Amino acid sequence: IITLAIESSCDETCAAILKNGREILSNVVSTQIDLHKKFGGVVPEVASRKHIENIELVIQSALDEAKLSFKDIDVIGVTYGPGLVGALLVGLSSAKALSFALDIPLVGVNHIEGHIAANFIEHKDLEPPFVCLIVSGGHTHLVEVKGYGEYEILGKTRDDAAGEAFDKIARALNLGYPGGPKIDKLSKIGNKKAIDFPRIYLEEDSFDFSFSGLKSAVLNYLNSKKMKNEEIVVEDVAASFQEAVLDVLVDKSIKAARVKGYDKVVLAGGVAANSGLREKLSEKGKEYNIDIKYPPLSLCTDNAAMIGCAAYYDYLNGKVSDLYLNAVPNLKLGQK
Ligand code: ATP
Ligand code: MG
Numbered sequence: 325i326i327t328l329a330i331e332s333s334c335d336e337t338c339a340a341i342l343k344n345g346r347e348i349l350s351n352v353v354s355t356q357i358d359l360h361k362k363f364g365g366v367v368p369e370v371a372s373r374k375h376i377e378n379i380e381l382v383i384q385s386a387l388d389e390a391k392l393s394f395k396d397i398d399v400i401g402v403t404y405g406p407g408l409v410g411a412l413l414v415g416l417s418s419a420k421a422l423s424f425a426l427d428i429p430l431v432g433v434n435h436i437e438g439h440i441a442a443n444f445i446e447h448k449d450l451e452p453p454f455v456c457l458i459v460s461g462g463h464t465h466l467v468e469v470k471g472y473g474e475y476e477i478l479g480k481t482r483d484d485a486a487g488e489a490f491d492k493i494a495r496a497l498n499l500g501y502p503g504g505p506k507i508d509k510l511s512k513i514g515n516k517k518a519i520d521f522p523r524i525y526l527e528e529d530s531f532d533f534s535f536s537g538l539k540s541a542v543l544n545y546l547n548s549k550k551m552k553n554e555e556i557v558v559e560d561v562a563a564s565f566q567e568a569v570l571d572v573l574v575d576k577s578i579k580a581a582r583v584k585g586y587d588k589v590v591l592a593g594g595v596a597a598n599s600g601l602r603e604k605l606s607e608k609g610k611e612y613n614i615d616i617k618y619p620p621l622s623l624c625t626d627n628a629a630m631i632g633c634a635a636y637y638d639y640l641n642g643k644v645s646d647l648y649l650n651a652v653p654n655l656k657l658g659q660k
């Protein structure tokens with residue numbers, strides 16, 4: 325089965341072609357990062373317009389790279405939420421038009437399910453059940469993946485997402501957008517024990533997260549340094565902040581696996597690209613005999629291959645959409 329997948333939920337225009345759900349024939353990502361950089365974040369209207377300009381080209385490149393044409397496609401998968409409504413509509417309209425014109429099934433995919441599915445592409449024999457930590461620009465979820473497309477949410481953030489916290493602190497440190505990769509890089513040279521920022525664990529048995537207190541603590545630290553005219557060692561702030569985030573993410577993920585009786589923890593989402601997180605979780609996993617898996621860097625941040633993989637399993641399970649499918653900006657995980 326050949327799947328064409330389209331993703332346009334945020335600031336990347338993406339198309340990919342997969343064979344039998346787990347084999348990538350092409351995976352094209354056209355990022356708008358440079359366009360949004362000067363605004364310090366994604367401007368929704370600008371993103372939608374750029375998607376419109378790009379989408380046909382990106383889809384055609386995906387076909388070209390796979391050396392296929394439209395008539396070879398069996399299924400179309402597309403992100404219909406969560407994300408920016410105007411951005412989502414561009415990919416969704418294209419997918420619906422193609423589904424209608426080619427007379428092939430359309431599968432609407434939840435973007436967050438896509439992030440999880442990135443792992444199925446990389447790890448050919450990975451199968452549910454497992455615990456998944458999803459850490460992205462807009463989400464932080466700890467989830468029990470019980471089967472393909474079957475999820476139970478154990479916990480989620482009560483305020484900022486992990487990636488959002490990285491981006492906000494990076495902005496306060498004048499590192500630019502997106503901040504996650506920059507903090508990651510600086511953390512390697514900074515002293516993670518330089519500043520003792522708070523680790524917010526919430527209630528004893530809660531798998532929820534909260535990053536707004538940590539964010540305030542870092543901002544207060546920076547302000548007080550500035551007031552006193554004291555030097556700010558940017559790499560130490562970055563490393564100490566990152567360590568505070570990672571401690572909580574890693575502890576809760578391992579605890580979730582142990583409490584729920586799983587021997588696998590899988591990472592997903594843009595922040596899964598963080599080298600410190602991959603390392604720390606792997607170390608702690610070893611300690612408790614828990615297998616840690618994560619996608620390659622190219623499949624951590626937004627891409628259409630992950631959407632194609634999720635679409636493939638939905639298709640196998642008979643979960644196809646009709647042409648009334650609409651964009652759902654605040655679509656929840658496990659909601660269809
Ligand atoms: P969502 O998936 O929740 O809708 P999104 O699609 O915008 O949001 P992703 O593309 O999954 O988010 O991830 C982008 C986020 O990942 C950004 O917040 C970025 O700073 C963060 N990120 C990327 N690389 C790293 C890294 N190496 N370390 C930490 N954070 C990172
Ligand atoms: Mg993005």
Ligand code: FE
Nearest residue numbers: 460461625626
């Ligand atoms: Fe994403």
